[in-house]
Amino acid sequence: MSRNTDQDNLDESDNPAEIDAAVRSMLAAELDPQRGRARRAFERHIASGGMSSNDVAMPIRQGRRHGWFIGAVGLGLAASVAGALLWALPRLSQPVSPSVAMPSHEQGLPGESTKTPAVMPDTLPSVLASDDSRWTEATSDVTTVLMPADTLVVEGHTPARFVRQVGMERREWFDEQRGVRVEAVVPREEVRLIKLDTY
Amino acid sequence: MGDAALQQLRQEQLVARSRRGDAGAFASLIDAFERVALSVAYSVTGDGQAAGDVVQDAFLRAWQRIGDLKESERFGGWLCGIVRNVAIDAARAKAVRVRVARELHEEACGSGPPETPDLGPLDELGRREDCKRVAEALDVLDEVSRSAVVLRYYENLSSKQIAELLGIAPTAVDMRLMRARRQLREHLEGPESPACDGRRSGDLKVRYES
Numbered sequence: 001m002s003r004n005t006d007q008d009n010l011d012e013s014d015n016p017a018e019i020d021a022a023v024r025s026m027l028a029a030e031l032d033p034q035r036g037r038a039r040r041a042f043e044r045h046i047a048s049g050g051m052s053s054n055d056v057a058m059p060i061r062q063g064r065r066h067g068w069f070i071g072a073v074g075l076g077l078a079a080s081v082a083g084a085l086l087w088a089l090p091r092l093s094q095p096v097s098p099s100v101a102m103p104s105h106e107q108g109l110p111g112e113s114t115k116t117p118a119v120m121p122d123t124l125p126s127v128l129a130s131d132d133s134r135w136t137e138a139t140s141d142v143t144t145v146l147m148p149a150d151t152l153v154v155e156g157h158t159p160a161r162f163v164r165q166v167g168m169e170r171r172e173w174f175d176e177q178r179g180v181r182v183e184a185v186v187p188r189e190e191v192r193l194i195k196l197d198t199y
Numbered sequence: 200m201g202d203a204a205l206q207q208l209r210q211e212q213l214v215a216r217s218r219r220g221d222a223g224a225f226a227s228l229i230d231a232f233e234r235v236a237l238s239v240a241y242s243v244t245g246d247g248q249a250a251g252d253v254v255q256d257a258f259l260r261a262w263q264r265i266g267d268l269k270e271s272e273r274f275g276g277w278l279c280g281i282v283r284n285v286a287i288d289a290a291r292a293k294a295v296r297v298r299v300a301r302e303l304h305e306e307a308c309g310s311g312p313p314e315t316p317d318l319g320p321l322d323e324l325g326r327r328e329d330c331k332r333v334a335e336a337l338d339v340l341d342e343v344s345r346s347a348v349v350l351r352y353y354e355n356l357s358s359k360q361i362a363e364l365l366g367i368a369p370t371a372v373d374m375r376l377m378r379a380r381r382q383l384r385e386h387l388e389g390p391e392s393p394a395c396d397g398r399r400s401g402d403l404k405v406r407y408e409s
Contacts, residue, residue, distance in 0.1 A: 019387055020352070026333040027353040031237045034251030038236070039229045041255040042262065046222045 135173040138181070142169040142188070151196070161194040207272065214271035217262070225265070229258050232275060234354045235364060236282045241353075242346040243286035244293075245338060253289050257282040279364045336386035343367070344375040348383070351376060 144167030152160050169186045210231060216224035236257060240250035261281050268277050337345055343365060350361045358376070362369040 016384075019384055022329055022333050022387070023337075023348070023352045023383065026330040027238075027241070027349060029330055030247030030334075031234070031241055031250060031353060034237055034247055034254065035233060037251045038233055038254045038258045039226055042222075042226060042229055042258055045259055045262075 135175055135182070138172040138174040140169075140171045143167055144188070144190075152193070154193075159196040159198060161192075161196055163192040163194055165190040165192070210274065211271040214265070214268065214274045217265050218268065218271075222262075225262055228274070232278055235275065235350065235356075236278060238349040238353050239279050239282045239346055239364070240286045242337075242342060242349045243283060244290055245334065249289060249293065250286070253282060253286045256289075257285045260285065275364050276366055280366075332387060333383075336383045339382055339386060340379050344379040347372050347375050348379045 144165050147164040147166060150162045152162050154160050167188045167190075169188055171184050171186075173182045173184075174180070175182075210228070213224045213228050213231075217228060233254065236254040237250050240253040240257070241247065244250050244253060257278070261278055264281075268274060337348065340348065346365055347361050350356045350364065356364075358369045358372040361372045365372070
């Protein structure tokens with residue numbers, strides 16, 4: 001802590017200087033030999049593997065932080081995909097090549113929750129792989145929801161269904177040795193433009 | 200930004216890093232607050248060695264509980280609370296040990312208590328008469344006033360800083376310091392004070408039971 005150097009605060013007029021000096025001298029004699037003990041004890045505690053209340057939560061917090069990081073990256077990728085699809089709108093008026101998956105009818109109902117296979121790589125995220133722990137993937141699932149769809153008219157004459165699918169992908173790893181569980185939750189967003197047949 | 204504000208900011212950063220499990224940051228906090236912790240511990244125990252033991256335990260407890268601290272800027276006051284509690288527990292345990300030792304002595308010797316109730320490092324004070332008289336003078340003060348005096352004389356903290364650590368108003372600190380200085384002066388300049396029998400007035404009752 002910073003020390004007060006304002007001598008006026010000591011109000012030395014109350015006490016002769018000798019008394020102040022005697023008190024300081026006694027306290028220094030008593031307490032100065034004790035300095036450094038706490039730090040040495042703390043270092044021994046850490047060296048012997050002493051854990052704080054934070055240590056158990058640390059991998060989980062790290063996992064969540066990295067989960068949110070992964071989530072932010074996933075969201076950015078999804079936004080890029082959506083942007084690319086919107087950029088490709090003019091091409092919807094052209095005949096669909098067999099290589100492009102463009103269903104001619106709606107898929108699913110708005111608001112319906114569906115289960116789809118996980119889309120994240122099966123490998124452990126690098127941030128956990130660098131850890132010494134032995135991680136076992138415990139669970140993995142994706143939950144998606146189809147948002148209410150809008151109908152667009154592309155290039156003035158082609159109707160298309162603008163379908164937005166949002167979801168959460170959750171993956172969980174478990175370290176049996178340390179009894180620590182890490183969960184990564186990644187928000188996903190997928191945007192589709194589905195050409196509508198007109199009659 | 201002034202030096203004090205910079206130092207406060209640095210301390211808050213160390214606390215934040217400690218809460219994330221950074222042992223190095225907490226070690227730096229120990230260096231920064233050790234003297235303050237020793238002052239508070241000494242004001243309860245009245246013994247340097249015991250104060251060192253208390254501070255050692257208190258910092259370990261603080262490390263284990265630092266996740267409970269919500270406001271980093273209150274680390275000093277929070278730490279002093281832990282130190283004080285550990286010191287009180289230690290003083291009570293020591294009083295029990297002294298009582299048990301006295302009873303065992305009486306059983307063994309069939310006589311009264313030993314002539315001097317002092318045990319452990321307090322014996323060192325007997326070799327320095329001035330230090331003993333000062334310690335006796337401090338003994339007369341209540342615990343809060345004694346804490347204020349020790350923090351002022353040993354760590355040279357301002358009234359505002361002492362107030363933050365002890366959880367009282369700065370004006371209360373000034374009043375206590377003024378009264379404490381007057382009592383110290385009366386005790387040290389007056390007639391020879393009686394030999395310290397280890398009694399303390401104020402919050403902590405008797406350390407050695409007669």
